[in-house]
Amino acid sequence: MKRILWLAIAATVAAVLFYVSRFWDFRLWSRDGLFGIEALRPQGGLVGQWVRGTDLAPFELLIWAVGVFLVLTLLQKLYDLLNPPPE
Template sequence: MKRILWLLIAALTTAVLYYVSRFWTFRLWPRDGLFGIEALRPQGGLVAQWLRGTDLAPFELLIWAIGAFLLLTALQKLYDLLNKPPE
């Protein structure tokens, strides 16, 4: 059961990271956004949208990669913490 839960967490994390990146190409919901939330636009690319108009906009892919690395590291630490072998 734990394995299925962690596989679902990994799949959800993958989908979220993919959606936030510039590589999301699917348009799975209407133009007014997911659940009517305009910030969750169907074409993804949220990091670029968040950085638009700032000096960091050219570094959008690097910022996404660092954020993905930090998120995956935190999930690995959580997994290790919750699945310690018995002593």
């Protein structure tokens, strides 16, 4: 049961990270945004939206990659903390 829970958490995190990236190409909800939240537009690309107009805009993909690495590292640390290896 724990394994299924952690797989579901990993899949959800992967979907969120994919949505935040510029590679999201699906239009699964209306233009009003997910649940009416305008910041959650259907075409994704939130990192690009967040850094648009700043000096960091050319580094959007690098910022996303570093963020993904940090999120996955924290998720692994949480998993290791909650599931110690058997002795």
